[in-house]
Structures are given as structure tokens and as C-alpha cells.
Amino acid sequence: MIKGIGIDLIEITRFSKVPEDFFNQVFTSGELKIIKKNHLFAGLKFSIKEAILKAFGIGLYYGFFFKNIELKDDNKLSLNGPFKNNLSQSKKNIHIGTGNSKRYACAIAIIEDKQEVS
Numbered sequence: 016m017i018k019g020i021g022i023d024l025i026e027i028t029r030f031s032k033v034p035e036d037f038f039n040q041v042f043t044s045g046e047l048k049i050i051k052k053n054h055l056f057a058g059l060k061f062s063i064k065e066a067i068l069k070a071f072g073i074g075l076y077y078g079f080f081f082k083n084i085e086l087k088d089d090n091k092l093s094l095n096g097p098f099k100n101n102l103s104q105s106k107k108n109i110h111i112g113t114g115n116s117k118r119y120a121c122a123i124a125i126i127e128d129k130q131e132v133s
Contacts, residue, residue, distance in 0.1 A: 019126040021069025027058040041081040049088050058120035060086050066124035
């Protein structure tokens, strides 16, 4: 059963204008190594994080931060902090889709309860 859907669209050129502090607040150290100031990767990863927050229906409230979502280079997703403690990832599947052009990056996140087979 689908529990949430989130979508995000961002203009990639915005990432060429943000200060270094922004990257440090949004991305984990592992993600920063992957991004290496590549605005397309930064835009896609940021868009994915936004879509996930929207799918959970929480936004940046109640102690949830961008760094609580880590997108690893092997396309694995890691949820930390309040996500891990309160939302029990083990009971949910998170599906992510992305797309981009030279100008835009977009992502969609769909959260569903795992089906139990009896």
C-alpha cells in the first residue's frame, strides 16, 4: 500500500551560486566526495532528498534534516537520526526515480508498506 508520494524539481544552475556552507549543511561527507562540485549530481541528490521528505509528509520539521538522508554511490539509501528511530525503514519500501536535462533535475519518491506474505 502506498503511504506517500513526493516530487521535486530544481534548476541545476542554482547550485553554482550557493556558498560552500550550503553543501556542508545538506550533504554528508560521503556524498560530498561523490558530488565534487558537480552541479548536476548535487541537483539530483538534493532533489531526491526533497522528494523523500515530501513523501514522508514531514518536510524539515521536528529534527529531520537533509543529512539524515544519505544517498550512497552504490545507489543505496541510508536513513539516520529521527528517520531510523521513528519511521522504521524496515517496514517500508522507498522507490526513487530521477530525471534531468541540462537545466533541471527532478526526483520522485514513493513510500509503500512492505507486503507480508502469509
